Amino acid sequence: MEFPKPEGIVKFDTEGIITFFNEAAEKITGRTSDKVLSKKYGVLFGNGQDFNDKFQQIISDGKSFNKWALSIESPSGETIEIVASFFPQVLSDRKINGATFVFRDRRTRQALCNLLEEKTLELILERNKLESIFNSRIEGTFTVDRNCRINLFNRSAERITGYSCSEALGKKCWELLGSDFCPNECPVGKNKKVQLQKIEANVKEILITRKDGR
Numbered sequence: 001m002e003f004p005k006p007e008g009i010v011k012f013d014t015e016g017i018i019t020f021f022n023e024a025a026e027k028i029t030g031r032t033s034d035k036v037l038s039k040k041y042g043v044l045f046g047n048g049q050d051f052n053d054k055f056q057q058i059i060s061d062g063k064s065f066n067k068w069a070l071s072i073e074s075p076s077g078e079t080i081e082i083v084a085s086f087f088p089q090v091l092s093d094r095k096i097n098g099a100t101f102v103f104r105d106r107r108t109r110q111a112l113c114n115l116l117e118e119k120t121l122e123l124i125l126e127r128n129k130l131e132s133i134f135n136s137r138i139e140g141t142f143t144v145d146r147n148c149r150i151n152l153f154n155r156s157a158e159r160i161t162g163y164s165c166s167e168a169l170g171k172k173c174w175e176l177l178g179s180d181f182c183p184n185e186c187p188v189g190k191n192k193k194v195q196l197q198k199i200e201a202n203v204k205e206i207l208i209t210r211k212d213g214r
């Protein structure tokens with residue numbers, strides 16, 4: 001999927017004269033900056049009373065408007081539905097010296113929602129795939145965060161230890177397993193401020209205590 005276009009930005013002085021018109025605004029409106037700069041906002045928004053009223057409220061009262069849905073007309077006569085934020089430009093002395101209009105083509109906004117939904121689904125599917133692989137391991141397997149708290153606990157680990165995943169999550173491994181190895185010999189347990197670094201894997205037999213005390 002093509003990534004949605006960035007937001008169009010138009011800036012006005014206190015008289016409504018366009019002082020800035022970015023590339024995204026050109027693409028969305030179909031108008032080039034040389035055709036709109038130094039012209040009043042009517043060149044983009046016509047003589048609609050709603051736009052004029054909002055502009056006056058911004059300049060006079062410092063009001064802001066968010067998620068404002070409106071339409072503009074392209075040079076070819078096409079109606080373009082947009083959603084915008086319209087707010088004052090405030091100087092360090094709190095004096096208002098203009099207004100900024102930030103907007104997206106509503107089709108682009110929908111494309112963003114679709115892209116987010118698609119990527120979210122991809123992440124869910126990948127997570128489910130990894131969880132399936134993790135839970136299918138014959139060996140009891142769990143992972144911990146840098147504070148030694150268990151954040152993954154597979155089904156074999158449940159069977160071996162007698163603890164359910166919900167009982168194990170959030171606990172420190174030595175609290176759950178009753179083994180001196182974890183805090184004293186494990187590279188993560190020994191260094192409570194362990195950094196993300198390469199730790200050599202090794203195999204070691206240790207004794208643990210099951211939930212039933214065996």
